Amino acid sequence: MTGRLNSAQPYALGLFRIVVGLLFTCHGASSLFGVLGGQTVETGAWPNWYAAVIELVGGSLVLLGLATRAAAFISSGAMAYAYFKVHQPEALWPIQNSGEGAAMFCWAMFLLIFTGSGAFGLDRLFAKRSSARREPAAEQTPVAV
Template sequence: MTGRLNSAQPYAIGLFRIVVGLLFACHGANSLFGAFGGETPDTGAWPAWYAAVIELVGGSLVLLGLGTRAAAFISSGAMAYAYFKVHQPQALWPIENSGEGAAMYCWAMFLLIFTGSGAFGLDRLFTKRSTARSSTATDQRPVAV
């Protein structure tokens, strides 16, 4: 049983990454463009506009599995800032201060920093290509004199 679960781990991480990235990008699109009926901040307004850009771009990169660790690092930090500067001063617990979303995105992105993109990510395509190129380059050894 454990062997099957372990072999499915990259696929579970990949699916987790796709769902978290999609939801995060949707949140950013809603904040930036009012895509789903939300209010939009003024361009350049601190911190709402910058958070929305990070959500849209970071979520899209995480969704695609492109630069997952870097995008997750920046996104996790942005959500930690959002929680501690916007939500936490209102009340201690996330359920009291409406900070559940920021806290969950912060920890989900934090997890992706360490797990990477898993299966189905574009990172894997570029890694395979660069590995194939480097292996062909190292196979050509100079002739000893």
């Protein structure tokens, strides 16, 4: 059973990344454009507008699996900031300060920093292409005369 679960790990991780990226993107789009029942934030307003931009761009990159680790790093940091500067001063526990979303996104993105995109990501596609380009060059060794 463990072998089957281990072989499915990249696919489960890829699906996890897609769902987290989609939800994060929706959160940013909701704040920036007022879609999905959200209210728009004023352009340039600190920190809400910047957080929304990070959510939209970072979430989109994570969703696509493109520059996943870098996007997840910035997104995780933004959510840690949101939790400790916005939510935590209200109360200690996330359930008391309405910070569950920020905490969950922070830790989900933190995990993606270390795991990468998993299956179905553009990172993997580009890595395969670049390694395929390098292989023929490595095969062309000079012939001694």
